[in-house]
Amino acid sequence: MSSQVRGGTRWKRFALVMVPSIAATAAVGVGLSQGALAASFAVSGQDFKVTADKLDGDNLIQYGGIAEGHDLKGNPAHHPVTISGFSHAEITNMCQSLVTPTPLxxxxxxxxxxHKGKPAVADNIYLDVAELDTDAEFTNLDIGVAVGDDSHKTKPQAGTVTNKYAFSQRADKAVLTKVRQKAWATTAGTFKLPDLKLRLMGGDQPCYQDEK
Structure with missing residues (x-):
């Protein structure tokens, strides 16, 4: 497969828009070997689920890393993730859920x-994701770019790169539809959430159920 693809390119149901799946494994493997940290804070002992009808992102950068923290019992935990950064993203009909065990x-x-015709809008957003199913389309995709290459329009998240020659990919635009995602962390410079609704509900009521 050529390391560079120009124009619109479409794939269905793949792990966090890594193309092909071997590239995802390589990126995460590089992150593990280099000890990259996916965020500048210790992640919680729980991942969370996100769904969206559409994510329209500009200036994608993507590379492997590790989200470090502790599990709910206080034991150290290390989670391989794929880090996706966008200079600007618009997200339509987003749902985020977290199921927490309690004595009750x-x-x-x-x-x-x-969800009311006005998307959520984020600038300088980074997603530390463990799983993703989606349909995706890229414009001007480059696979195999060094993560520290100066030509990246969106720079790697601060503190996450220990080897500037590690694997990454980039695209001028990435459009994801029918998004289903598990993540450990999200960071953003700004994140505008129109018509925000937050609810606490009894039992297991995530944004989507895992496939059996």
């Missing part, structure tokens, strides 16, 4: 935004 049973925290 499981409680679901669910957040919804961008």
């Amino acid at each position: 049973g499981n409680i679901t925290l669910q957040l919804r935004t961008g």
Whole structure:
């Protein structure tokens, strides 16, 4: 496969828009070997689920890393992730959920935004993701670029790169539809959430159920 693809390119249901799947494994492997940290804070002991009808992002950068923190029992935990950064992203009909065990049973925290015709808008956003199913289309995609290359329009997240020659990919635009994602962390310079609705609900009521 050529290391460079120009124009519109479409793939269906693949891990966090890494193309092909071998590239995803390589990126995460590089992150593990180089000890890259996916965020400048210790992540919680729980991942969370996100769905969206559409994510329209500009200036994608993508590379492997590790989200470090502790599990709910306080034991150190290290989670391989793919880090995706965008200079600007618009997200339509977003749902984010977290199921937490309590002495009273499981409680679901669910957040919804961008569901009334006005998308959520983020600038300088980075997603530390473990799983993703989606349909995706890229414009001007480059695979195999060094993560520290000066030509990246969106720079790597501060503190996450220990080897500037590690694997990454980039695209001028990435459009994801029918998004289903598990993530450990999200950071953004700004994140505008129109018509935000936050609810606490009894039991397991995530944004989507895992496939059996």
